[in-house]
Amino acid sequence: MALANHLVTRDYPDRIALPLLRRWATELREDLLELFGYRLEVTETTARVYPVIDSLDPSQPARTASDRIFDRRRYAYLALAMAALGRAGNQITLSELADHVAAEAGQVDGVELEADRASDRDAFVDAVGWLAARGAISLADGDASGWASNPSSGEALYDIERSVVVALFRPPRAVQHLRSVTGLLVGSDSPVDEDSDDDAARPTDPKETLRKVRRALVERPVVYFEDLDQDGRTALAADRTVADVELLTGLVSERRAEGVTLIDTAGRMSDVRFPSTGTIAQVALLLAGEISDRVVDPDADALAHHALAHHAIVADDDLVTRLDAAIPGGGIFDDLAEFGSPTGPVPDTGTPPATYPFVENSWLAHTVADLVERFGRTFAAQWQADPDGLRERAVQMLHRLRLVHIMSGGVLVLPVIARYRDVMVSVRDRVPQDSLFDSRSTDTEIEAQ
Template sequence: MTDFATELAAERRIAARLLLKYPLVTRTSHPEEFPLVRRHADDLVAQFRQLLGYRLVVEAGFARLHKAGLDRDAGHHLTRTSGSPFTPRTYAYLALALSALTTAPEQLLFSELLTHIRAAAAEAGIDLGDVNRAVEKRALVAALKQLTAWGILSEDEGSMESYVGDERAEALLTIDREIARRMISGPVGQATSAPDLIARAADPGPGGARHSVRRRLVETPVVYVDDLTDDERDWLRRNQRREQRIFEEALGLDTEIRAEGVALFDHAEELTDLDFPAAGTIGWLALLLLERLVTSLRPAEPTVSVPVPDDLIGELLDQLVERHGKAFAKELLDHPDQLRHAVLDRLRAMRLAAQGPSGWVLLAAAARYAPEGHR
């Protein structure tokens, strides 16, 4: 490969990695990298379609990668600026606001947007209840702030956040309707219910096992063969070495293949939206708990999952809090049930543990975090 061809391949890889991490890239959000996306638009459209069955739209001011779903429990929730996850109510306001903004004028007042959102709710048969309650205001503002982060809304005068404390607060907003119209990826018009929408969004289409397995590899920390269908498992077994080369060339990712499953690794640590180990009370406590669970439960032979006695989780968490409590955030320690849920949810999201019908199980990748001397 000539130096020029090598440079072009490196540019495409940078642009593809950017789009995987940020499915919406705008001229404003990534001023240095966006020109690369535009320069290689045709190749990137073809690459994402062939590699993952994803649809890429590149316009003059933005690029939107329409990813597909995986299943009910595979996604990552949106969070508020405080770090707390979106509630179902916040997601409802987000959807209602998007539906209103696609046909709104380029500029409008915050009060006018509220009127449009309430009209959209009435048309959809959604009861918003007392919209002046503080909890409703916070949910609405969190949804609109997310739209601001995406570049769909911008505040020219005033502040939407003021609405939480003053229902008469006003702001002048500018809307990017083109981005708003491109945000929805799932086949909303075809779905007959929420579960049906999730199923349709996850359908790999003509790509079949090839796209469904690749999507899992790219979008989740580790893929266990026990979680795959027979067709997916057979496809992966036949093609795993070829896939190793493809992911390295297209995305700069290394592949680790084990009997229990396959994982992709990004040594640049750029493509994850959830670090582990991580700073903060939840991240640190999750790591400490995992180390102790692996030490206590590690089997003599490799296995995909090991049952975790429920009382062991509580016992180890109590010990860790007693020993390291001064270093943890007090507001979390004051709510032990929420703390336990957050820690286990972090392990679940990283595919290090899972909750089954009979309780929690430790998954194979957890063995990586055994303390020195226990590996």
């Protein structure tokens, strides 16, 4: 529970989580620190895991109550709202909070909150809803949707849970001291050294190498040997490394020549369940099976192969560049400012990079269109009318699960996708419902496993 939800409150993710964590706080605190280097703080109202961030991960963005990914505006409102709540009293109305955020937003280039603009109100309510879901604020009276519809007549009053607000944002470094987001990848106990060459030449700590590999096992869907330097590969290959994580989490490991994945059969520790219900997850599973079959099809044309490492490095560098460009320069204390330094594995220059099959977007589009034709009656109407959007979302899910890697023109097929090669599909049609009390329905279901 603590690894799946780095913040646990009285109501988030449910009412039984916090009492359980408090009961086992001492043992968990020791285990998390020893195995992962994570710090656990437990109070009467919160349990907060402070992780060590080894690399930027764009696969777990903040989401609205309707599962929409936060955009830049929503992230800005969220940050400004947390700052305003930290200075507020025990209660605050939604309009008062909006006024505080609007005043602060006016001091940041490119950010503004106009209560007269419906899109701004919707984005602000999404940010407030994210805070409410985690227990930072709780609705005492009124309705946020009423304010979003008409701020002159609608209003909402919130109680502020200060301990949760404080626990939500505790970066390892003061963000006003950083010119680059990579500074957040460095532990607060380790100073940022501007001489990156000397930094890389320092001998590695075997215990820290083990912790880094264990962190990867619980933070990533799959850990490939190619992700790691030589020390990390040796640690991942050791049975004890994986066994320690299995013992703590109850997950079961699956080893292949290319890497290791932990299988969460209960779904308690995964932010994305797969296989799962819903059109996108179903199509992603079917597409994974089709891709696996295409890779091993002896009668089809041979697929081109490309190395993953270069494309992954370029993607990481691009993410850092975009995030750094969004840092408000006016909020940095120049006298204390530092540049961050990436802490990723050092590539082995003497080992040729592994290459993976490349599947073009045209083949993916044709395959998804065929799946829509065969199973479309089981899909949500929205996706039946938008096969291109369905393909994009399904491929994004496979990318997030590290089954494929998206690149220009198509995807690289990664080894773990082979576990879905023999996917079995059955379609169940139900006869029309004759009355309100008839258990039969007109729905058609798809089962894939």
